[in-house]
Amino acid sequence: MDTGLKKELETVSKLITQTIAEDTFPSGISPECLASAVRAYPIHGGKRIRPALLLWSCGALGGFPDSALYAAAAVEIYHSWTLVHDDIIDEDDLRRGLNTSHVELAVHAKKAYRKDRGTCAKFGRDFAILAGDMQQAWSFAMLLRSAEKGVPPELVLKLVSALALTVNRRLISGEAMDVEFPMRKLETIRPEEVMKMIAGKTSCLLQFAAQCGGAIALNSADFSCEPLAALGAYAENLGIAFQLRDDYLGLFGDVRKFGKPLGSDFQEGKPTPLYLEAMHRLSDAGKKRLLELTGLPEYPQEIIDELRAMMRDCGAEDTLLRRTESFTERAADALSLLPQNRYTGLLSALLDYLLARTV
Amino acid sequence: MDTGLKKELETVSKLITQTIAEDTFPSGISPECLASAVRAYPIHGGKRIRPALLLWSCGALGGFPDSALYAAAAVEIYHSWTLVHDDIIDEDDLRRGLNTSHVELAVHAKKAYRKDRGTCAKFGRDFAILAGDMQQAWSFAMLLRSAEKGVPPELVLKLVSALALTVNRRLISGEAMDVEFPMRKLETIRPEEVMKMIAGKTSCLLQFAAQCGGAIALNSADFSCEPLAALGAYAENLGIAFQLRDDYLGLFGDVRKFGKPLGSDFQEGKPTPLYLEAMHRLSDAGKKRLLELTGLPEYPQEIIDELRAMMRDCGAEDTLLRRTESFTERAADALSLLPQNRYTGLLSALLDYLLARTV
Numbered sequence: 269m270d271t272g273l274k275k276e277l278e279t280v281s282k283l284i285t286q287t288i289a290e291d292t293f294p295s296g297i298s299p300e301c302l303a304s305a306v307r308a309y310p311i312h313g314g315k316r317i318r319p320a321l322l323l324w325s326c327g328a329l330g331g332f333p334d335s336a337l338y339a340a341a342a343v344e345i346y347h348s349w350t351l352v353h354d355d356i357i358d359e360d361d362l363r364r365g366l367n368t369s370h371v372e373l374a375v376h377a378k379k380a381y382r383k384d385r386g387t388c389a390k391f392g393r394d395f396a397i398l399a400g401d402m403q404q405a406w407s408f409a410m411l412l413r414s415a416e417k418g419v420p421p422e423l424v425l426k427l428v429s430a431l432a433l434t435v436n437r438r439l440i441s442g443e444a445m446d447v448e449f450p451m452r453k454l455e456t457i458r459p460e461e462v463m464k465m466i467a468g469k470t471s472c473l474l475q476f477a478a479q480c481g482g483a484i485a486l487n488s489a490d491f492s493c494e495p496l497a498a499l500g501a502y503a504e505n506l507g508i509a510f511q512l513r514d515d516y517l518g519l520f521g522d523v524r525k526f527g528k529p530l531g532s533d534f535q536e537g538k539p540t541p542l543y544l545e546a547m548h549r550l551s552d553a554g555k556k557r558l559l560e561l562t563g564l565p566e567y568p569q570e571i572i573d574e575l576r577a578m579m580r581d582c583g584a585e586d587t588l589l590r591r592t593e594s595f596t597e598r599a600a601d602a603l604s605l606l607p608q609n610r611y612t613g614l615l616s617a618l619l620d621y622l623l624a625r626t627v
Numbered sequence: 628m629d630t631g632l633k634k635e636l637e638t639v640s641k642l643i644t645q646t647i648a649e650d651t652f653p654s655g656i657s658p659e660c661l662a663s664a665v666r667a668y669p670i671h672g673g674k675r676i677r678p679a680l681l682l683w684s685c686g687a688l689g690g691f692p693d694s695a696l697y698a699a700a701a702v703e704i705y706h707s708w709t710l711v712h713d714d715i716i717d718e719d720d721l722r723r724g725l726n727t728s729h730v731e732l733a734v735h736a737k738k739a740y741r742k743d744r745g746t747c748a749k750f751g752r753d754f755a756i757l758a759g760d761m762q763q764a765w766s767f768a769m770l771l772r773s774a775e776k777g778v779p780p781e782l783v784l785k786l787v788s789a790l791a792l793t794v795n796r797r798l799i800s801g802e803a804m805d806v807e808f809p810m811r812k813l814e815t816i817r818p819e820e821v822m823k824m825i826a827g828k829t830s831c832l833l834q835f836a837a838q839c840g841g842a843i844a845l846n847s848a849d850f851s852c853e854p855l856a857a858l859g860a861y862a863e864n865l866g867i868a869f870q871l872r873d874d875y876l877g878l879f880g881d882v883r884k885f886g887k888p889l890g891s892d893f894q895e896g897k898p899t900p901l902y903l904e905a906m907h908r909l910s911d912a913g914k915k916r917l918l919e920l921t922g923l924p925e926y927p928q929e930i931i932d933e934l935r936a937m938m939r940d941c942g943a944e945d946t947l948l949r950r951t952e953s954f955t956e957r958a959a960d961a962l963s964l965l966p967q968n969r970y971t972g973l974l975s976a977l978l979d980y981l982l983a984r985t986v
Contacts, residue, residue, distance in 0.1 A: 296796045298823075302803045353760060357753045381810040394716045394806050397756060398799050401712060404763055405795035412788045421780040428787060429771045436764035437655045440757050444661045447753050451740040464657075 273617040280323060280340075281316040287341045291413075293406045301376045305369050305399035306406065309348035310341075314364055317510075318343040320618070321474060322481040325499050327611035331485025335417045339427065339484060342411035343477045346431065349403035350439060350473075356396050357447060358536065362529070370396035408432070419484055426489035427480055435476045442468020450537040454547070457539045463508070466541075471507030478503035494605070501602035502615065509595035510622050515540045516588055519575055531567030534575065541591070546584035554582060596623045632976040639682060639699075640675040646700045650772075652765045660735045664728050664758035665765065668707035669700075673723055676869075677702040679977070680833060681840040684858050686970035690844025694776045698786065698843060701770035702836045705790065708762035709798060709832075715755050716806060717895065721888070729755035767791070778843055785848035786839055794835045801827020809896040813906070816898045822867070825900075829873075830866030837862035853964070860961035861974065868954035869981050874899045875947055878934055890926030893934060900950070905943035913941060955982045 288310045297303035319340035326336040333340075354360075355368040362368060367375065374392030377383065383391070408428060415424050445465040449457050478499040483489045491500060515533065519542065523530050533540050547555055561575060579585040599619050606612050647669045656662035678699035685695040692699075713719075714727040721727060726734065733751030736742065742750070767787060774783050804824040808816055837858040842848045850859060874892065878901065882889050892899050906914055920934055938944040958978050965971050 293792065293796070296800070297803075298800045299803060299807050302800070349760075353756055357756065377810065383810060387810070391806070391810060395803060397712055397716065398803050398806075401708075401759070401763065402795060402799050404760065405791040408767055409788060409791040412784060412791065415784060421784050425771060425774060425780050425783060429768060432764040432768040432771065433652065436761060437652070440761050440764075441655070441657045441661070444656075444658060444754060444757050447750070447757075448658050451736065451742060451746070451750060 270617045270621060273614060273621055276614055277316060277320055280320040281313060283337070284316055284319045284341055284344055285311055285313060287337055288345065288410075291341070291406075291410065293402075293409055297402065301373060301380070302395055302399060302402075304376075305352075305373055305395060306402050308369060308372065309351055309363070310345045310403065310406075312364065312366065313344065316344065317618070318347050318473060318477045321503060321615070322477040324611045324614045324618075325478040325481030325503075326485045327481075328499070328606055328609065328615060329482045329485035329495055330607070331481070333481075333611075335419060336414070336481050336484045338410050338413040338417060339419075339480050340477075342407045342414075342431075343473060343480070345403055345410055346407035346435070347473060349400040349407065350443065352396055352400035352403065354443060356393050356400075357443075358532075360532070368396075369399055373399075414484070420487065423483065423487060423489055427483065430476060430480070430489070430491075435472055438468040438472040440468075442466070442470070442472070445469075446538070449539050454537075454539060457544070459541065459544050462539055462541055462544060466508055466511045467504065470511040471504045474503040474507040474510075475500045498602045498605040502599045502606075502619075505595045505599035505602065506619055506622060509592050509599065509619075512541060512588060512592040512595065513622060515542050516585075516592065519572065519579065520585070529567065530572050531575065534562055535564060535567060537563050542579060542584055542588050545587050546579055546582055549582040549584055549587075550578070554578065593623060629976045629980060632973060632980055635973055636675060636679055639679040640672060642696070643675055643678045643700055643703055644670060644672060646696055647704065647769075650700070650765075650769065652761075652768055656761065660732060660739070661754055661758060661761075663735075664711075664732055664754060665761050667728060667731065668710055668722070669704045669762065669765075671723065671725065672703065675703065676977070677706050677832060677836045680862060680974070681836040683970045683973045683977075684837040684840030684862075685844045686840075687858070687965055687968065687974060688841045688844035688854050689966070690840070692840075692970075694778060695773070695840050695843045697769050697772040697776060698778075698839050699836075701766045701773075701790075702832060702839070704762055704769055705766035705794070706832060708759040708766065709802065711755055711759035711762065713802060715752050715759075716802075717891075719891070727755075728758055732758075773843070779846065782842065782846060782848055786842065789835060789839070789848070789850075794831055797827040797831040799827075801825070801829070801831070804828075805897070808898050813896075813898060816903070818900065818903050821898055821900055821903060825867055825870045826863065829870040830863045833862040833866040833869075834859045857961045857964040861958045861965075861978075864954045864958035864961065865978055865981060868951050868958065868978075871900060871947060871951040871954065872981060874901050875944075875951065878931065878938065879944070888926065889931050890934065893921055894923060894926060896922050901938060901943055901947050904946050905938055905941055908941040908943055908946075909937070913937065952982065 294303045294306045297306060322340040322343055323333040323336055327333045351363065352369045355363055356370050360368050361371050370392040373395045374388045377388035377391040411428055411431060412424060415421055442465045446469060479491050479496050482496045482499045518533050519530060546558060550558060558578065561571060596619055603612060603616055653662045653665045656665055681699040681702055682692040682695055686692045711728045714722055715729050719727050720730050729751040732754045733747045736747035736750040770787055770790060771783060774780055801824045805828060838850050838855050841855045841858045877892050878889060905917060909917060917937065920930060955978055962971060962975055
């Protein structure tokens with residue numbers, strides 16, 4: 269990663285961690301293990317791309333990033349709650365190299381209540397549902413604090429409304445499509461449905477982050493005006509590129525850095541763009557073999573290697589990489605419509621990083 | 628029920644059903660079965676006590692109930708999402724005599740995807756998590772619409788903030804305590820913890836409903852001013868009385884009218900006020916028998932009859948009824964501090980009904 273970008277992302281990360289850690293929302297929660305679960309993902313955090321996007325988009329349009337601080341913390345918390353519920357649904361054990369929320373709560377239950385494994389696992393899931401429910405409210409409460417930073421009440425109302433109306437519906441519809449696809453016959457799933465799922469699940473919160481930052485700078489929630497539309501197009505295409513890259517790394521990445529098991533999409537039978545492209549390109553014998561390698565209980569290195577060779581040889585890997593680049597270019601084109609300054613420079617560096625990243 | 632009250636509750640119910648049914652939030656959701664799940668509880672509804680409280684509290688302080696219409700619909704939708712997640716956690720099959728959300732979604736999955744029972748049950752739970760997540764956002768979006776009815780943006784912001792900060796934390800903490808109690812040793816659970824749980828799980832949304840209606844009437848979110856404090860005390864005590872009555876009916880009610888199986892609290896080992904009171908009063912032999920009757924897989928009529936006799940004979944039933952009456956009286960005392968008009972008359976009739984109800 270570009271050292272300037274890395275340093276700026278670290279600055280955002282510290283600022284967001286501090287802002288979230290100082291907020292009093294979790295202090296009123298009982299029991300204490302639930303308060304810990306509500307704090308965990310937002311404070312531990314990931315790359316903090318969403319708050320960075322929001323703060324830099326505010327700066328890009330001439331606003332003071334500090335006025336967008338609570339909004340930036342809000343999108344990070346919003347992202348967190350969707351991950352907590354997502355991890356329950358996907359039955360994932362690891363997130364960013366640590367126990368997922370429901371697993372951590374089950375581990376706590378085992379120590380605190382000494383009940384059997386099944387009871388503790390159910391307790392973990394139940395409390396993680398409630399933790400995510402609280403985090404959703406926390407993200408709204410955090411966004412509402414923007415008024416303390418001088419954002420006019422009318423604009424705050426419009427931003428909260430966009431988060432509740434547009435982001436929630438598109439994002440959760442995306443998550444729901446992701447859950448529904450494996451229930452359907454593979455041949456009934458159209459690539460455009462998968463792209464709609466990705467746009468909902470990943471792009472729409474990034475798009476909101478960029479537009480929310482821009483809206484605070486302009487003191488206008490007219491998302492169709494030229495600069496806010498350009499910020500939206502930048503973030504939307506960046507999000508799709510990011511997700512395509514993530515699908516790539518889910519098979520071709522380094523498990524020690526990636527933070528979740530390789531091949532988990534294949535295990536869950538998810539019709540990712542890579543998977544659908546391979547099914548389109550493979551011979552009947554190849555398709556048969558890919559189906560045999562779908563939904564296995566485990567993905568040891570030799571299976572990962574076979575899947576990698578298969579994706580490489582049929583051209584699906586190359587197609588995925590080219591499509592990732594194409595969405596990245598569209599994002600760059602949108603960015604070129606904005607004023608060129610320090611912040612659009614950071615948005616541009618972020619894009620380069622996302623295209624080039626290996627983990 | 629008083630025929631005047633019944634008619635007024637029906638009027639509120641029709642108005643709320645229409646307002647919720649006409650709102651476009653669910654129309655943007657895919658897949659369609661998720662949109663149906665998001666609509667189901669809010670449109671089918673229960674007694675509509677929360678929106679009635681909100682509208683009548685607005686009227687009681689001289690406001691126009693119509694200005695509080697979207698706020699009233701919002702608290703009903705808020706109540707719905709907590710029920711959807713509650714039903715997953717409690718593994719309940721029935722709600723208001725119909726399939727619960729996760730069961731209905733599992734039934735849909737069986738028909739639509741023809742997968743095995745376990746897969747469809749998991750799909751039902753996963754989609755019900757997402758349906759509740761969307762309903763929480765829907766309730767915020769609905770409350771935000773209050774601005775369309777002339778409620779000033781500053782007040783709307785404060786009401787949304789109270790819903791996100793106070794109600795969410797207290798209500799979900801209450802739900803979490805309810806989930807945690809059965810994990811702990813029965814003798815470690817203090818009656819005051821149970822009362823805190825009940826206040827969070829039931830009272831705090833009722834309290835918000837009453838104060839929100841009053842705040843819209845007064846154009847002030849100062850919940851500590853005398854009329855809003857009195858409305859809050861009325862609704863809080865009414866909520867506790869309501870919940871104590873509900874615990875009573877969970878054993879002594881009529882299953883055909885109650886809408887869920889009798890004895891389910893005993894099945895789940897919940898330390899209800901009735902249960903703790905009985906454990907306090909029973910002889911060692913009685914306690915032993917009560918523990919034998921806790922956590923059974925089924926509760927046929929002869930077990931219900933035995934539990935009823937046990938609660939009656941040790942005096943726990945009578946204590947519960949007297950405590951219910953005491954909270955009802957506190958609610959009536961708070962109500963007497965408010966102006967006497969048609970709306971406070973309805974609030975008073977609601978209280979009488981809740982004390983006297985048999986179902």
